[in-house]
Amino acid sequence: MFEPLQYEFFVRGLVSATLVGGLCGFIGVYVVLKRMSYIGHGLAHAIFGGAVVSYVMSINFFVGASVWGFVSALLINITTRKQRIGADAAIGIVTTASFAVGIALISRFRTFTRSFDAALFGNILAVTADDLVAIVLVVILSAVIIIVGYKFFLFATFDSEVARYYGVPTGWVDTMLSLVLAATIVVSIQVLGVTMIAAAIVIPPIVARLLTNSFANMMLLSTGVGAFCGMGGIYLSYYVDVSSGATVVLFSAALFMLVLTLTGIRSRIASARGKAASRSSLMDMESGPLH
Amino acid sequence: MLHPVPHEDTHEPPIVELRGVTTGYEGRHVLTDVTMSIAPGDFVGLLGPSGSGKSTLLRCILGTVDLYSGEVVVEGRSVTQRRPRAGYVPQLETIDWNFPVTVQEVVMMGCTMDYPLFPWHRRRGKERAARIMDRLGISNLARRHIRELSGGEQQRTFLARALVSNPRLLLLDEPTTGVDIKTRDDVMHLLDELNHEGITVVMSTHEINSVAAHLPRAVCLNGRLTADGPPGEVFTTEILSRTYGAEMPVTDYEGITIVAERPHFFGRENTRRRQRHGHNVAEKRHPVGRDNRAQPHSHRHGHGE
Incomplete structure (x- = not known):
């Protein structure tokens, strides 16, 4: 258990994966409740395009990719607000187009030497001290934003239109959360990989949702589950010698299956009890949050 | 009847005032030239077919739709200057x-x-x-x-x-839609209690009879204002036909105005039968006693046959 902790690269990877997992779980609550689950997948691809552009133009990766991701997220929000276009379609259009920019640049400049394997599938060994600093900065940014805006986020996520009637600045809320989302994905790419981020964003909130009916609890639980999966996934990666992004996702998926099974059994027991007592009102209450 | 008479006119300034309001979305006019005012303590039911502008009127009072002309004043301030302090209850279906x-x-x-x-x-x-x-x-x-x-x-x-x-003003978007009859009654009595505690209530609804039974004032919309007044005056076959584009028989049961759905024979056999019996087809709705059958009254059918 403590054996891998003697390697500095492992400790750095473990800390980064835990923080990144928590971040993804935290912002995932908003993403899942807004029914935009695929925005994580899409934005990761868009940011890959941004990374290539910053590389070609020799701009700092974090700056270039964050700006690119943030602009893509804003474009998705703006497109979605035009009511006839659904969020799913907007994600499909905007993010694939930005991904295509990256691919176009790579194929145009054939001299491209940099390996993008790590970016696509995640490589925890390649996490540098700079990467870790960036992750910590994003954690602080997200914490500040959520502490200041918690009330707004709850109302705007629950019912954006009515929140607007009550004077909540819903446009700002969406912009702030897009910023956190873009920043989270930028710092997660190194650890999880473009192709694995979607699961890290979606699984923890769903696990949390199975366990609670309260928004505040879901936020806390999802962040915790995400961090736990990040940590567990890295340990798994060390012992089975598999790429870190994949192990984090597999670890989360296994946890999801476990929780799903347990809550399923619990609700069956509850409904069986309800039937036995023939108290139908009780049965409705305890048959679980997603029924 | 919870309100024997409509609220008496107070000398307080109106809590909501719409002056020549034309509004809508993306340049499309939903409501045209609406002028009305709501006094503090009023209890107003907004009626009209789907798409007639009921919800838009509520949003107008909240100051969240574009005004193409006119002015909306809530508690003495234009809603474009300051967001009004009003409680809003959305349709449960949207939750x-x-x-x-x-x-x-x-x-x-x-x-x-x-x-x-x-x-x-x-x-x-x-x-x-x-x-x-x-x-x-x-x-x-x-x-x-x-x-x-x-x-x-x-x-x-x-x-x-x-x-x-x-809030002094409570706006509700179809609080009685999609709920069972007990809940509806429950909600209407609760709103009435709140109204008696001094809160001004404006609600949109499809339940004409609920409005007739519980509310002192009905406002009918169909892209514009078609009627505004106590239900007993507003609910005539003629006004309802102008609002909904459908003929509906109106009757009176122990002082409560009741709007019925139009039976299949309405305006045909029924009219003929009554004409045979020498009844006059009235120009206007007039109350009938509890033993009388619902009598259809309308200009068109009256003069046409």
């Missing part, structure tokens, strides 16, 4: 019932803008929420998920959210 929120969390949303820069809800807000939930009889449900509530409890939860910031 995401799977969203992870408890009753308490929903009610507290109503305090969101009380101290916008303060990250958490303050104790004063929490105390007010506790009082309102107590008043509406949902305190024992505070920790329940919104899905685990009955229709009446759901409606009370969202009412509590609207009332928690102590």
